[in-house]
Amino acid sequence: MKKKTKVNAAILIIGNEILSGRTSDTNTSTLALWLNSIGVKVEEVKIIPDIEETIIDSINLLRKLYDYVFTTGGIGPTHDDITAESVAKAFNLKYEIHKEGYKILEKYYKSGEFNEGRQKMIWMPKNAKLILNPTSGAPGFNVENVFCLPGVPSILKSMLGGLKNDIVGGEPILSHTINLRTVESEIASSLTKVQDNNKDVEIGSYPFFQAGKIGVSIVIRSEDQNKINFCSSQILDFVKHKKIKIVEKN
Amino acid sequence: MKKKTKVNAAILIIGNEILSGRTSDTNTSTLALWLNSIGVKVEEVKIIPDIEETIIDSINLLRKLYDYVFTTGGIGPTHDDITAESVAKAFNLKYEIHKEGYKILEKYYKSGEFNEGRQKMIWMPKNAKLILNPTSGAPGFNVENVFCLPGVPSILKSMLGGLKNDIVGGEPILSHTINLRTVESEIASSLTKVQDNNKDVEIGSYPFFQAGKIGVSIVIRSEDQNKINFCSSQILDFVKHKKIKIVEKN
Secondary structure, three states, X not given: OOOOOOEEEEEEEEOHHHHOOOOOOOHHHHHHHHHHHOOEEEEEEEEEOOOHHHHHHHHHHHHHHOOEEEEEOOOXXXXXXXXXXXXXXXXXXXXXXXXXXXXXXXXXXXXXXXXHHHHHOOEEEOOOEEEEEOOOEEEEEEEOXXXXXXXXXXXXXXXXXXXXXXXXXXXXXXXXXXXXXXXXXXXXXXXXXXXXXXXXXXXXXXXXXXXXEEEEEEEEEEOOHHHHHHHHHHHHHHHHHOOOEEOOOO | OOOOOOXXXXXXXXXXXXXXXXOOOOHHHHHHHHHHHOOEEEEEEEEEOOOHHXXXXXXXHHHHHOOEEEEEOOOOOOOOOXXXXXXXXXXXXXXXXXXXXXXXXXXXXXXXXXXXXXXXXXXXXXXXXXXXXXXXXXXXXXXXXXXXXXXXXXXXXXXXXXXXXXXXXXXXXXXEEEEEEOOHXXXXXHHHHHHHXXXXXXXXXXXXXXXXXXXXXXXXXXXXXXXXXXXXXXXXXXXXXXXXXXXXXX
């Protein structure tokens, strides 16, 4: 793939356990931070139930809209793990045993342990490229611009390193944060002026509560460090003028 | 609204800070658990950036697909808070000062403190219904089936109680969880049989790690307690037969 300046992605979280509220999703944050660091901007996240038709439709929509699509969840051994079969259908590919994956799990499990349930985990779309799993054996897989990862956060995290060469990012998205002991309404109009003067920089304002005190984090994001610095100096000007304290924040 | 058996909802998370990975979303879990308890099932969550066109398009799509739509984020006083104006445009309504909201904030802030930034928070779609905010004054609002809440989790949480009478849920979605000291592949085929015998019950299987030990949570969900009990007894049958230990989990 030719290197582009701006590269984007969508994340598709497949899992009833997130929609029911039982589990809070943390994979979005893990993936987005990692993708940012290699120059890929996440522009949409969709959380959907374990329903085949919904998975197929979402994949076919997102893979056309974005450079990359990352799915999480639904690649385990149980009946509610239907991501691989759904991806095969989305791409009109055969759903079959992946020979290389079979060999990996055959080696990973002791003889006799590689049962039917575990074999389900290497049923994949035909010719899928494996994403190796250094934590628990069972690999994820990649078809064209769609990358399918597991839902368990620690396992997902451990698989990202192996993906780096398959993702061609653009300019990394840089950011700078200024934490202030103030409230948003005190700085809103000054901040609007800075944003108006720096239209191609993304300025976000986020209230926080820490050790009983309130504050505001201003986050400046751009691919260009000079633009961030220029914007930051304008913010620091009004902060000084208004005698607002800059604070540390964890 | 006439009481229906099944009532569904979508959540629209508006915020660059979630997409950048800087912040993990916890509002989905808060909203979904609360909605479940009043008989509303969340069927889709979408996380989008602070871009007007994207907000308008998402609201106009979701409000037609689902009984209710809940938005979080983008209703504060700063330049990146564009939810209210976008909702007004989505519904073709005037975007104007909400008189009742103005009175609330006039009373909430000391004289002189009700500045331009704070006044922005009561600019809303014409005739929007207020959602009261017991934590920090500035209300959310509701237009038809769309309910707009803030992004700060503690404030959002405090506003849900006041919403209860505006949401007409269906049968509450009940659930029962069985935690087992096993791995998914050991129970996958037995669990598939139980799911096949109980097609209108939702059975989820989720690996967990607790105090260095792995396990599997089986979650059974339905509006009908009898169906949950029937399904549960079939699971307990194979658990007993396989000599799998049932464990406690926090």
